[in-house]
Amino acid sequence: MSRFDLSRDELAALLEGEPSYRVEQLWRAFHLEHLDVSEVTTLPRPLRQRLALEPALALAWRVARESTSDGGATRKWLLEADDGARVETVLMGYRRRTTVCVSSQAGCAMGCSFCATGQLGFGRHLSSGEIVEQVVLAAGEAARAGFGRLGNIVFMGMGEPLANAANVLGAVARVNRDLGIGARSVTLSTVGVVPGIERLATEPLQVNLAVSLHAANDELRDRLVPINRRYPLGRLMEACRRYREATRRRISFEWALIAGVNDRPVDAAELAALARPLGAHVNLIPLNPTPGYPVAGTDAAGVAAFRDALSERGVNATVRHTRGREVDAACGQLAAGMEVGGLGRRRPARVAAPAPLA
Numbered sequence: 235m236s237r238f239d240l241s242r243d244e245l246a247a248l249l250e251g252e253p254s255y256r257v258e259q260l261w262r263a264f265h266l267e268h269l270d271v272s273e274v275t276t277l278p279r280p281l282r283q284r285l286a287l288e289p290a291l292a293l294a295w296r297v298a299r300e301s302t303s304d305g306g307a308t309r310k311w312l313l314e315a316d317d318g319a320r321v322e323t324v325l326m327g328y329r330r331r332t333t334v335c336v337s338s339q340a341g342c343a344m345g346c347s348f349c350a351t352g353q354l355g356f357g358r359h360l361s362s363g364e365i366v367e368q369v370v371l372a373a374g375e376a377a378r379a380g381f382g383r384l385g386n387i388v389f390m391g392m393g394e395p396l397a398n399a400a401n402v403l404g405a406v407a408r409v410n411r412d413l414g415i416g417a418r419s420v421t422l423s424t425v426g427v428v429p430g431i432e433r434l435a436t437e438p439l440q441v442n443l444a445v446s447l448h449a450a451n452d453e454l455r456d457r458l459v460p461i462n463r464r465y466p467l468g469r470l471m472e473a474c475r476r477y478r479e480a481t482r483r484r485i486s487f488e489w490a491l492i493a494g495v496n497d498r499p500v501d502a503a504e505l506a507a508l509a510r511p512l513g514a515h516v517n518l519i520p521l522n523p524t525p526g527y528p529v530a531g532t533d534a535a536g537v538a539a540f541r542d543a544l545s546e547r548g549v550n551a552t553v554r555h556t557r558g559r560e561v562d563a564a565c566g567q568l569a570a571g572m573e574v575g576g577l578g579r580r581r582p583a584r585v586a587a588p589a590p591l592a
């Protein structure tokens with residue numbers, strides 16, 4: 235648990251007997267000024283000393299390791315909790331607007347074959363406060379580094395956000411209310427948890443939905459993304475259609491291009507057939523190498539050809555600039571450099587790569 239799991243009323247209860255404005259002072263200091271209790275000098279020293287010992291005001295995470303790349307503009311933190319849970323958070327600093335990629339679970343149970351986190355197995359869900367704390371950490375670092383204001387949050391770190399939907403949606407509501415980051419600046423990436431998409435369609439939060447598709451026929455998707463066996467493409471596309479109808483928001487499909495596996499003309503044709511009726515935008519990401527999945531990403535010429543094949547079929551596609559490759563902070567790489575042994579985490583099996591299709 236994190237101090238960011240506390241509600242205002244719970245914080246007020248900890249400050250019982252103090253003037254009521256102390257609650258606002260402390261709330262602002264935590265959420266907007268990125269201060270620790272000992273740094274809130276507007277509070278009297280004896281109060282600071284008392285609050286510094288209050289377990290409910292502790293932070294969940296300590297930074298066990300920081301790596302940087304892109305001249306310091308990309309920073310990845312390995313965060314560790316008292317129970318041994320470890321997650322990774324990535325800050326991508328831009329001059330005008332900064333983005334943080336957060337984790338929603340320690341590890342992941344989905345087992346996507348190409349994904350470094352999937353190769354680790356599942357640890358536990360993160361609480362809403364543990365997610366918000368990652369955003370606050372990144373916002374504070376962005377301010378110190380002189381980056382643009384942290385304005386975008388992507389749930390593309392460790393874990394499947396819609397497998398921990400209650401806590402993730404709670405975190406989105408909190409960053410919206412307490413940090414002033416609108417839900418429209420938040421992107422939830424799911425590998426295809428259909429009940430979660432159905433729930434999102436009924437939520438008032440206007441988040442962006444990114445579906446990590448990676449294959450457009452069930453035979454290949456069963457191999458790359460095992461949850462497809464439970465929620466095959468027919469059900470997934472129907473959930474996307476209903477989500478689009480209910481929210482009127484554009485969906486994006488994420489496609490990690492894997493050489494010889496899902497980067498052929500026939501793959502582009504199948505993908506276009508799914509994306510076009512939904513008006514979905516496609517993000518193409520050349521697969522990043524991970525220790526457990528020894529298949530290369532598509533080369534630059536192949537990526538361009540795939541994008542052009544989509545475009546010829548009326549589908550807009552963007553090749554995503556992958557930041558942080560050298561610190562294992564690129565898509566599908568979180569946890570690639572992490573030691574095994576965190577809470578409840580299984581030793582990663584070497585995952586058999588799908589044979590390239592003829």
Ligand code: SF4
Binds near residue numbers: 343393
């Ligand atoms: S791609 Fe996403 S859902 Fe799949 S194993 Fe990795 S973190 Fe989990």
